[in-house]
Each structure stands twice: as C-alpha cells, then as structure tokens.
Amino acid sequence: MKLPEPGAGETPDQPSVRTPAAVNRLALRCRVLILTLVFFTALGVRLLNWYGHYQEALTVQTSVALNYKQQARLIRANGVASLYDSSSATNNPDLLGHPPGYPILLSALYRVAGEQDTATQFLQIILDSISVVIIVLIAFEFFPAAIGLIAGLMAAFAPQFSWNSLTLLPDSLATLPILLALLIISRARTRTNFSDRPNLFLLLIAGALIGVSVWLRANAFLLAPFLAFVFFFTCRRGAGLRLAELTRPSALVFITCALKLVTMPAIAIMIARGAGLSGADLMIIVCCASVPAASNSYILARQMGGDAPLMAQILTFETVLAAITIPIAIGLVS
Secondary structure (H helix, E strand, O other): OOOOOOOOOOOOOOOOOOHHHHHHHHHHHHHHHHHHHHHHHHHHHHHHHHHHHHHOOOOOOHHHHHHHHHHHHHHHHHHHHHHHHHOHHHOHHHHHOOOOOOHHHHHHHHHHHHHHHHHHHHHHHHHHHHHHHHHHHHHHOOOOHHHHHHHHHHHHHEEEEHHHHHOOOOOHHHHHHHHHHOOOOOOOOOOOOOOOOOOHHHHHHHHHHHHHHHHHHHOOOOOOHHHHHHHHOOOOOOOOOOHHHOOOOOOOHHHHHHHHHHHHHHHHHHHHOOOOOOHHHHHHHHHHHHHHOOHHHHHHHHHHHOOHHHHHHHHHHHHHHHHHHHHHHHHHHH
16 A cells, blocks of 8 residues: 655645734734834934034024023932922023923933033934834834834934934924823723723823923923823723713703813912912913813722713813813913
C-alpha cells in the first residue's frame, strides 16, 4: 500500500488561512509602524524648521517670552508655593498676566539644562511631535489605519504647527494635554456602563488633563463643560440624557438654571461690590459664580439614588445657556 506523499491534496495556489490572532498581530505591527513613521516625520520637519529659523522664532512676542522667563527664574529661586505668597516677588501681578503653568515648566527645565532657549525649543519640538502621534491614535479610534496615517502626515507637515513649536510660548504645549484628554474620552466611550470605576477614573484623568492645558493657556477654560455636554450624546449607555426630553423640559430645569446662572451671579456681584472689590478681583468672582454646575453632579445623582435623568437635563441646559449668560455677567462688571 502506497502512503500519500506529504502535501498531497493541497493546491499550490490556495492561500493560507490566517488565524484571528495572526491578523491582530499584523494590524498591531502596521499601526506601530505608522506611529513610528509619523513621529519621526514630524520630528524631522520641526528640526529642519528649527535649523533654518531658530533665531527668528525667538523674536516672536519677545515681551511675553521675557515675562515667562522672568517668572520661571523667580519660581526656580522661591519655589512654586511662592505663587500664593502675596509678599513674594513671584506673586507680582505684572508677571501673572498669563497662567503660571509655562513658567513652572521652564523653571523645572532650567534646573536640568540651565537657562538655554535651545533646550526649551528642543523640548517643545519633541512634545509637539508626540501630539501628532496622539492625533493618529485618535483617528485610529474612529477610522481605518490609512485615515490615521493621512491625518498624522498632514499634522506633521503643517507649517503653523511646526513654527509654534519653536517660539518661546506655550501655544504648542497646551494642545498636548487636550489631545490626551480627547484620546481618553474616545476610548472611554466604548465602556458599556457609565458607572464603571475604570471609566469614571479615565474621565477624571481627562478632566485633569484639560486643567493642565488651562494652566498653560487659558483658551481651553470652557472646553471641559463643552466636552461634558458632548459626552452625554456620545456615550453608549448610562448617561440618562434622552434627546426627546430636551424638547419638553420640566419647570424645575428652568428654575434651577435661573438660580444658578442669573441669581447666583447677581448675589455674588452685590456681595463683592459691598465688600469694595473691583477690577480683576470682581471679574474673577463673577466668572466663578457664573459657570454651570459641575458635570460630576450627574454621577453623584446616579450613585446616590437621585434623579439622574433630571440632573442630565439641568447640566445640558446650564452648559448651553452659560455661553450666553457668562459674557453678559462679565459685561455688566467690566
């Protein structure tokens, strides 16, 4: 009896069947390759830009850059706590026209590399290149890998992004924590239950990252409530907001919005004026009193057995109406 030869019955042209694990490994390697390519492309573009324009970039908004550097020297000498000491030179209002996050970062860099503008530019170039990689990761959450590659290359070659990483300003750095927050939120959306501890922890980290961005540039001040508003519409389950109910809100929603966005700022203005406050001090009080309720109110209402859907409605309406009431309140005292 003749035994069948090895390979008998197989057609040479038949393609081999890959297991799901092998396909996943191949997809992972492809994405890692794309991320590596995008990072080094962005880094190379920024280094070439620095080689040709590093001196020119140092002349952008020199007075603001000098303020940041002076504040960094004072923080390095007196410590971060001196920002809250009214008798310290670090607490000089003339130097606090911008958030103190960038001077704090500069002071830490000065301790390691000395007061060198080149070291600051290199750090910003590296962090900005990482921001480009995060853009690709966000694209991977929603689109195929090819779309992520295109998005990454467009950000890597964008001349404005490259130029901002060279200036001694926090513009490029402020985008990194925002992008990290968006990446975390985009991944948290896949959770099946809003009340899961890992999900809540991720959202808290995202909020903290937006706070870090505000410490670098105040432009993202209203981003956190906006993202909280958007998240109600994007999460799969657990957020008790129903779109149909927005068209017929209860009277309690309007009463709560009026108390929080109108009555509370009015009371704060009267108390502040009665205490003799004016100028920037009065403006700060008005801003703090005019913002909508914290987005974690929904989580507390859900965890403690309250009316979570009603809280979701209140947060939604307060966030939308605050875009109108906050400028009005600021205009009344400015």
